[in-house]
Amino acid sequence: MSTMRPTCEIVESRDEVDSQSKTDKKGGKHCMLKSGNKYSIEDDINQLFQAIDSRNSARISGLSNEASKDALRKSAMKRPMRVSSSNASGIGISEPVSLKQALRGLCISQASEMAAMKRLSRPGRSSGVSEAGTIKRLYRAVVDEANGSGLPMNQVKGNYVEVSLVPEASKNYEKNPGSMQSEPQVHPATTLADALMPDASLTRLAPQDQISPFSTEVKSEKLKGEDRKLESTDSSSNFHDSKKVMRMGAVASTSTEVPLNTSNSDKGLHSAASPSCSSTGSKVSKSSGGSSHLIKPVLGSKSFVKKNVKQDSSSGSSSSASDNRKVDNDLGPSTSKLKDQTHNCTPKHEREGNEKESLVSSSTSLSKEMNSVLVNRGTSKPDFPSNCSNRTKSIVTKVDERSRSREKGDFSQSSKSSIGDYSSTTSTSEESSLSGSGRSGKRPHMSRDLRWEAIHHVQKQHGTLGLRHFKLLRRIGSGDIGTVYLAELTGTNCVFALKVMDNEFLVTRKKMIRAQTEREILEILDHPFLPTLYAHCVSEKLSCLVMEYCPGGDLHVLRQKQPGRSFCEQAARFYVAEVLLALEYLHMLGVVYRDLKPENILVREDGHIMLTDFDLSLRCAVNPTLLKSSSPVLESTKKMSSPCIESSCIDPFCLQPSWQVSCFTPRLLSAAAKSRKIKSELAAQVSPLPQLVVEPTSARSNSFVGTHEYLAPEIIKGEGHGSAVDWWTFGIFLFELLYGRTPFKGSGNEDTLANVVSKSLKFPNTPIVSFHARDLIRGLLIKDPENRLGSVKGAAEIKQHPFFEGLNWALIRCAVPPELPRWCDVGVGAPSASQKQEGKELEGIGEHIDFELF
């Protein structure tokens, strides 16, 4: 990515999660970890409420007034509790007030649509090296190979491929749950992909409606930086710049390391072929009989509506126009209506997908040309300067050796599992076309997103959704496992970010697990600061994630466009606060992110953030815990500089659904409001709020994964790491936003790693940064993870730091984001010269980049 600073990124080669019950040293409590796959944090919360309710009722009935108050307090604050399952959205609906208050800081639910649905995004971010040629070659190779007849793509018919739509929330679905079971079937013989993928077969994935705690993850990767280094001109200088992206497969060998267990990699792949699922899988080809979508006004959103992008690609050949017209015709009048009224749609249907289906095939390979391009991106080994310290050198040596040996083993394992499993089970293509998403959960925060409507509409019209329904507009950038494109869902004016991955490349480079991890995590996300996955398409050759497009570029680029290349404190506070909420949510889902850095924080069109890139994340078990609050509200209010205060704020006025409420400036309160506020504060004082802590404190991994300058000391030392690594990276992240550089950066990667482990934290004299900010960074960058801020209570602990004082966590998504510089071309605006050139290249392929590949 041209926007990517030179950063060393290290990917894990091995993860190990201790899923056994483990004593929480700090809390002195036994954390009961869940095992098995059926798990939902929201369910836990709801049952937690119920358990507390019933306990309270039982106790209070037999107690005096005073005693009953006591009982209420204790029951709400005491011991860790675990429960399970239900489908409530979880966050504080019709529950006891005290518990609502405890959860209030986590209440990020409704306004995300607003954040995602504003102005039209226009592509414009520089993407560096063009992949148009690669796409072109891939396109031609696939056509030639699969077709064998030289027929033009638009004349080829073929099987449908697996399309895994991610379920979204829809009230209408509850009213009409069978709507998706009656969609018209499209005969496979009439589809284009059949000829392209003669060997295509389908395998259902095991239902994954719950988080699947991993006891072990095996990942063996090359560094992205290696790829870039190979592709770049000055590998040496790139290497010594620790910011140069570099990924390497490595494991820090320690006594705590658990023998390699590849069962999980198998597990994931086997689950994809679980025959048990095929009996329960809902077929996509069933439909509501072509019931038309009702078009009605919702939010005046247009962020998903492509305006000018079409112009970029509309200069294609007449066949393209013809194709487009054909698609439009295929979509029928309702599609035209949708197209014409993209601002006025509401989702009507919801699909309940309880299983995943996946196109599976072991046959064929992409063109050698394509392979060579892709493979070359990940071949070099991490290269450390020879002047490294002995300590680090030893670590690195072990890491490298382990990586190599494991890589060999993983290769055969991975290849066998994926290819074999993929080809072991077949089903009809019709089934795949309307496959379940693999998860039955709902997605309230984006449920009114018109993009769901558009996708469902195309799906209903064609019986399936494949990449042929997308028109590629431009390449956004390339990562370690795939390339991201801006694409329009043909005939709908809805744009998406498509992450396209070459299956064979994933297998041969042992990146399949990473891709799978990313997809599975994306599938469970439903948060305004995290991406929405709309669909997942898999063909014999390619895999594709259809995601929400984020047009604002990344924070790394944005920071560099700031005066002094650093953010002012208010802006930094805004960004880190939103990131903190995203991390908190991830931890609640049992996901340790592990790759926090400005490059992975995208800026939405409305200025809010979206945390992306989950292929290095660690999934683990997590247990929700209620802890007695150690900071009564009254005490906190004394320190308040504005009416809103942290997650424990119970001022009803903080819940006013006002758009663009600034959480950073005091608001004038009426006398009545003040009175109510005081009352609520007093109530909270009488009954201090319990704290909901859902921190995967027991997660353990020995992987050597991350980005050099962001690596936590425990990762470098190979001591095994857990969720606390995210709080370390959070500290580095805040430091970088404020100072324009990371604190432990050395002259090379080796120095950087040594500095992280042994060098004490020092703050530059300039720019001037507040005491609170520095204090927070200090707490986060404690080298011992057990003493690190956030290691016990997670985000709840960090949110209470005075740096965030006055911040209304619940309404931050409605707060006014830092202003984006007008001159800042971070993705919204006219295409750059390189993008124009790239556009020409794309045009050379055809009218647009055809996705009949799928």
Ligand SMILES: Nc1ncnc2c1ncn2[C@@H]1O[C@H](COP(=O)(O)OP(=O)(O)OP(=O)(O)O)[C@@H](O)[C@H]1O
């Ligand atoms: N949903 C999105 N909207 C807009 N841009 C995106 C989106 N997802 C990814 N990108 C951009 O596309 C480029 C490639 O992303 P990708 O995730 O493939 O690579 P990456 O971020 O380097 O991570 P990795 O190598 O681990 O996959 C990056 O510049 C990223 O910012």
